Amino acid sequence: MCDRNEYIPSAYEIKDVVKQTDAEYTFRVAYSADVKPGQFFEVSIPKFGESPISISEIGPDYIDLTIRKVGRVTSEIFTYTGGDKLFMRGPYGNGFDLDVFKGKELIVAAGGTGVSPVKPVIDYFAANPGEVTSCKVLLGYKSQQDILFKNSLANWTSSLDVSLTLDRAEEGYGGRVGFVSALVPGLDIANPPEAQVIVVGPPAMITSTAKEFLNRGIAISNIWISLERRMCCGIGKCGHCRINDQYVCLDGPVFNYEKGVNLVD
Amino acid sequence: MGLVLSASRFGKLMEEWSKKYDIYAPALFEGSGPFSDTDQVRYAKVTSLEEIVFDKKSNYPFKEAILPITQVLFYFTEDEVREAAPRGRDAVIFLRSCDFNALRSLDAIYIRNVIEDHYYKGVRERAKFVVMGCESSFDNCFCVDMETNTCSGYDAYIHLEADSVTLDIVNPELADSFSFESGENAQITPKFVTATTTRVNIPGNLDASVAGSDMWDEYHTRCTSCGRCNFVCPTCTCFSMQDVSYTDNGKCGERRRVWASCQVDGFTDMAGGHSFRANKGQRTRYRVLHKVYDFKKRNGYHMCVGCGRCSDACQEYISFSACVNKLEKAMGVK
Numbered sequence: 001m002c003d004r005n006e007y008i009p010s011a012y013e014i015k016d017v018v019k020q021t022d023a024e025y026t027f028r029v030a031y032s033a034d035v036k037p038g039q040f041f042e043v044s045i046p047k048f049g050e051s052p053i054s055i056s057e058i059g060p061d062y063i064d065l066t067i068r069k070v071g072r073v074t075s076e077i078f079t080y081t082g083g084d085k086l087f088m089r090g091p092y093g094n095g096f097d098l099d100v101f102k103g104k105e106l107i108v109a110a111g112g113t114g115v116s117p118v119k120p121v122i123d124y125f126a127a128n129p130g131e132v133t134s135c136k137v138l139l140g141y142k143s144q145q146d147i148l149f150k151n152s153l154a155n156w157t158s159s160l161d162v163s164l165t166l167d168r169a170e171e172g173y174g175g176r177v178g179f180v181s182a183l184v185p186g187l188d189i190a191n192p193p194e195a196q197v198i199v200v201g202p203p204a205m206i207t208s209t210a211k212e213f214l215n216r217g218i219a220i221s222n223i224w225i226s227l228e229r230r231m232c233c234g235i236g237k238c239g240h241c242r243i244n245d246q247y248v249c250l251d252g253p254v255f256n257y258e259k260g261v262n263l264v265d
Numbered sequence: 266m267g268l269v270l271s272a273s274r275f276g277k278l279m280e281e282w283s284k285k286y287d288i289y290a291p292a293l294f295e296g297s298g299p300f301s302d303t304d305q306v307r308y309a310k311v312t313s314l315e316e317i318v319f320d321k322k323s324n325y326p327f328k329e330a331i332l333p334i335t336q337v338l339f340y341f342t343e344d345e346v347r348e349a350a351p352r353g354r355d356a357v358i359f360l361r362s363c364d365f366n367a368l369r370s371l372d373a374i375y376i377r378n379v380i381e382d383h384y385y386k387g388v389r390e391r392a393k394f395v396v397m398g399c400e401s402s403f404d405n406c407f408c409v410d411m412e413t414n415t416c417s418g419y420d421a422y423i424h425l426e427a428d429s430v431t432l433d434i435v436n437p438e439l440a441d442s443f444s445f446e447s448g449e450n451a452q453i454t455p456k457f458v459t460a461t462t463t464r465v466n467i468p469g470n471l472d473a474s475v476a477g478s479d480m481w482d483e484y485h486t487r488c489t490s491c492g493r494c495n496f497v498c499p500t501c502t503c504f505s506m507q508d509v510s511y512t513d514n515g516k517c518g519e520r521r522r523v524w525a526s527c528q529v530d531g532f533t534d535m536a537g538g539h540s541f542r543a544n545k546g547q548r549t550r551y552r553v554l555h556k557v558y559d560f561k562k563r564n565g566y567h568m569c570v571g572c573g574r575c576s577d578a579c580q581e582y583i584s585f586s587a588c589v590n591k592l593e594k595a596m597g598v599k
Contacts, residue, residue: 005383007338007520008346046341047510047518051536071536085344202539230535232506235380238525239503240532242555244473245562250379264476265533265541265551 009087036095037120054117092234111140111201129159140180184212192217223257267453268432275430289330290359291323322403326499327360355391363570366413367499398424398456405573413570468593478595485546492526494575
């Protein structure tokens with residue numbers, strides 16, 4: 001028989017579980033090998049199946065997986081707690097190249113669970129604000145109950161320019177209301193042709209937000225998106241995530257928008 | 266090594282092969298066709314020449330011999346997993362030139378697409394391929410236009426004459442432990458078709474803009490999303506994962522992969538409700554353009570090998586070649 005069997009998962013211990021919202025928990029899993037912001041793992045529970053999950057934080061001896069309880073596998077994962085073991089294989093995908101953003105004006109726009117895959121990028125520049133000219137973070141959630149990473153939000157605000165908007169006005173909420181894309185026209189961008197932009201969220205949010213950035217003079221080749229598709233293997237075999245000649249699992253999930261804008265599902 | 270053997274001598278050679286190999290070839294399944302009193306030709310393990318169907322196109326391709334419809338990847342208990350042992354012996358697979366060319370596409374995805382597939386590679390390395398010559402093309406075949414009517418690199422070549430078997434054994438392992446008589450050596454010329462009735466024209470300037478054409482609309486109403494076109498295609502390779510737990514101990518079970526179809530509902534469904542290509546015309550576009558455009562962009566040659574099985578199998582009589590022939594007119598038309 002041959003070489004490495006990519007399909008065999010390994011057991012990793014859950015160190016902690018943090019409730020983000022009623023439907024989203026963060027599972028901190030012991031992990032100390034190399035991993036890049038924007039990559040994902042295939043997380044599985046035998047008998048229930050396997051799901052691709054983005055990495056929402058990279059620590060020295062752990063990674064965080066922020067999981068939304070929406071399917072068979074994720075519902076079962078929600079019954080797991082510290083000390084339990086998750087089966088994982090990966091990391092997969094290309095991830096974000098932080099070097100592209102260093103020394104540049106960086107704007108990160110993310111909506112809902114789309115904040116999760118880009119959070120390690122925000123974490124990095126929040127900890128190393130001197131490595132970018134400036135970093136603006138635009139976050140959008142449906143409601144106050146849907147806001148993720150509230151603890152990180154406080155840390156980010158101290159070193160980065162963070163804007164938060166909710167889809168709808170709620171009682172007791174005095175902040176911005178509207179979609180993330182609506183924040184773009186009023187954004188203070190020092191040098192649009194040189195600025196780097198990351199947009200992550202549902203497909204409609206990516207399209208509308210990227211369009212606003214293009215209107216602001218951002219170069220299409222300086223916009224980066226991260227896509228989410230169904231995946232059964234994570235290694236370019238099962239075909240579920242293929243778009244045109246690209247495999248989201250192998251060639252993505254991070255795509256330069258110059259390519260991403262032309263991908264037809 | 267060119268050979269002309271009598272049927273009985275070839276039978277002896279197959280007996281020899283059978284000691285070492287599982288032999289897969291197109292075989293007749295009487296009465297199991299889609300309509301009453303119709304037969305079907307599909308792959309089966311065979312041991313004799315008589316079982317091999319030479320005069321008909323197989324309804325299903327060879328791929329299930331190396332890429333099983335359902336394949337167990339590993340067994341699990343609550344806290345450990347154990348790889349499934351390879352099943353079966355080394356294989357000898359009889360197939361036509363179009364299908365042998367399809368193997369190149371399977372390899373592109375399962376071996377050369379960045380990460381190797383452990384299971385496929387294991388079976389692939391243990392398989393030998395015997396190409397069956399084609400006297401003439403069958404209905405819906407368009408291998409000549411897809412440049413898959415000829416091939417090289419096979420382990421052996423075979424065709425039948427009235428009372429003999431013409432053979433070219435390229436891989437000496439297939440001649441192991443068998444003494445050929447001196448009179449059996451011969452100069453042989455493989456039979457490859459040079460013309461087909463069905464023709465296709467893939468526009469040289471085909472580009473992604475054709476995805477926006479309204480030519481796909483008719484397929485939304487015609488296609489029933491049954492997925493037969495995928496399952497009979499020698500180059501379709503998609504699968505879904507399936508976990509099964511055993512009834513006598515629910516904590517133990519197996520993870521399998523099972524053939525999947527990009528035409529069938531649910532192919533793109535993500536937990537949480539997002540999905541893509543609800544429109545069946547768009548699913549047709551996704552499949553057709555993969556076969557004659559997208560795959561080539563990534564791998565340098567077309568995925569479709571022109572076997573025409575998708576057209577043969579379609580219960581709505583959707584012709585793949587007719588669809589491909591609409592591309593030229595559809596280019597640039599929204």
